[in-house]
Amino acid sequence: MHVVVLAGGVGAARFLTGLLEVVAPEDVTAIVNTGDDTIFHGLRVSPDLDTVTYTLAGAINPETGWGLVGESWHVMDGLRRYESAGALTWFNLGDRDLATHLFRTDRLRRGAKLSEVTDAIRRAWNVGVRLLPMTDDRVATSVRTADGVLGFQEYFVRRHHDVAVTEVILDGIASSCPAPGVLAAIAAADAIVVAPSNPLVSIGPVLAVPGVRAAIEARRSIVCAVSPIIAGAALKGPADRMLVELGHEASALGVARLYASLCSTLVIDDADAALAPSIEAAGVHAVVTDTIMAHPGVGASLAIACLAACGVRL
């Protein structure tokens, strides 16, 4: 039995945590967005990969959802000395988190593929789930706004996503290839779950790697998505506003319409039960359950519901 999860950051990491309460880690492959990877201070930072790794290692900072628990900030304190000389200080990198970026950057410089480095990092954290970056190639997400084109982290972190987005740009996507193992994992999966991540800037880039969307569509009958929109709002981040800004509906129904060609089931929250008939009318089976993974047990129940929708009984 093998489960594949298409993953962004925080929402996906929480879903995976629940999934691992009911499935062995060696039976899970997460295919993770790398469109919001960026270079800070010459270092390659992979926010979604690290959020998933640290979360599954039990080392994530639970208050922020990113970075490490009990982190120290001496390097950032040191950088502030150079602030007036142009040092970037708006992207917080903790000391031990920086060690991950130093290791990744060094390995990449010496010729390793991101997928190889990602595997070494998750093993160093004793994470049993196989983590695959969506691609070993460099893809950079940016967004067009009234203030011009902003790199994704600039939009998301520096600007606190405070500006309307008129276009998502994925530089490098057309010439990117799925990382080794991505298409094979999709082809061999018994269940595929699209995690409750931002459909446009987290799941969107994964699907946009040439070959991935078609591979998922070919498995539609065993693909289940979890709506990241609950009662018209995202639990975290700008997904709700971005959906509206880019011409979609900020609702579980809007998500169903976006994903209709890929998934046979959409899991929606109890709060959105009234949308189930419209979702079914859009050609997607709706499963209604508690999707807010704030309490123990919810993640596991959600995972069981997803697997059941894909035809997998535990």
Next chain:
Amino acid sequence: MHVVVLAGGVGAARFLTGLLEVVAPEDVTAIVNTGDDTIFHGLRVSPDLDTVTYTLAGAINPETGWGLVGESWHVMDGLRRYESAGALTWFNLGDRDLATHLFRTDRLRRGAKLSEVTDAIRRAWNVGVRLLPMTDDRVATSVRTADGVLGFQEYFVRRHHDVAVTEVILDGIASSCPAPGVLAAIAAADAIVVAPSNPLVSIGPVLAVPGVRAAIEARRSIVCAVSPIIAGAALKGPADRMLVELGHEASALGVARLYASLCSTLVIDDADAALAPSIEAAGVHAVVTDTIMAHPGVGASLAIACLAACGVRL
């Protein structure tokens, strides 16, 4: 009145500290070796520039002679998690020191010259002395040994200079240019001091930048060197063994012969007073004084002796 100092790391930093007790910082330019610059974890590390900057800022770790006082090591601790996956952990980079490397690397990636970044860093530390890297171009010192060619830091730090050197290799030196201001500072100097640094791997690279040796030789009458060899030994580092390994004499006389074409005076330690006649016979005026800058006041006296040898009265 303007004083130029050719500088390596620790010995030069101490000499400059003494010099600043008797000369205003704005009257001093240090031209610093960058041959032992290296890339660690994707970051550009400039050990000699940083040792001089941190020392003049009063922030050097007095026990090691490199790095910052009161430093923390959380990033290095974090890196040890990746040691079995190939992370380099033999070159210790403290947390606040890393901030300097992050800033330097980021500025260089965005197109700044090393000389510009060096100036920004020394200003951020309120260092009044003008610090010039010997070149803005990439020069990499390595050494040929019985164990093959070793990068300088690998020889110096990882191997604790425990292997005999048969050749010093300066990759990139032939096509390097003196950094902006280097030749002009030499031409305009009232006194030029070759600091008590390793003649072969600290001062050697500075002189080997095309144009620098000739510029110094043209000012020989106002050039004074301080011998880094005292009673046949280096105070710190492998200069004594390297001199022998590369066919020189490990003594103040050996230093005088190496520098005879560049300097009219060599300042030697009281312990070497007996060598003065041989040094004079080699065509270099010998000044005998206390050169061990372990006690307060010695550095200032040494600086005054050097300036006097160059014809500068304070």
